Amino acid sequence: MQEQAGLPPEMSDRLVYRVTAGDVESGGNVSAAVKSELKIRGLPEKIARRAGIVVFEGEMNLILYANEGGTVQVDVLPNAVDIRIEDNGPGIEDVEQALTPGYSTAPEWALELGFGAGMGLVNMRNQCDRFEIQSRPGEGTWIHCVIERGRDAAE
């Protein structure tokens, strides 16, 4: 079950969500909440959709792979949506390989639920104007995605 931590949205333009490892049933709740919050704030539909995709992939990674879950933090900035997704392990052995379309380490049970296409990190990168990932085996993974607000707004 995801719970919202930190400052509530009405007091800040920072949204922070805690995602619990293994809670597949709740998977997608954070991304739905983020998309909704962005639309409430008047962001264009396309920006909210892109952010929703990034957060969905991020939260499912936390649920399926992170030892203890992790956090999703979204800052709604004047010119961008800044998304940070962090966990405390197990970390990714080979980040380049993990960014290869189709590469997956998902277990069989995850495939049956529709996960493990090997497109998660690729999708995140494709939806962002800036994408950074750092990971260290045994320590954790840190992902930073920036979606610029101007680019889609002009379309």
Next chain:
Amino acid sequence: MRLEDAAKLLHGTFLCGENQKETEIDRAYAADLLSDVLALTEERTTLITGTISPQVVKVADILNVIAIIFVRGKRPAPNLIEYARCLGIPLVFTEKTMFETCGLLYTQGVKPCKNRPVCRLK
């Protein structure tokens, strides 16, 4: 084609959203793995899938999918149907395979999404 005509063509039934049977569907995307759906689905697409996990409707909502067709006789749980009803996403159920479903809709003019992996994946 109209969603109602698609359902008839597939010998399908509405699980919810029959009040949106007049919705025009002009493009579709078919996949079971949700990250493939997230990678290649455009706005206002009809999703064809055999995956019935709760995340299917959540992904459809994120992507602004206009309807979901569940194939291979995969019937989603009542809470998933209720969730889709709340979001206003019509659901159609058919016993036909994904291949048959795609083929039948394609012959009636439903087109694929234009996004292609070669364009998106760098």
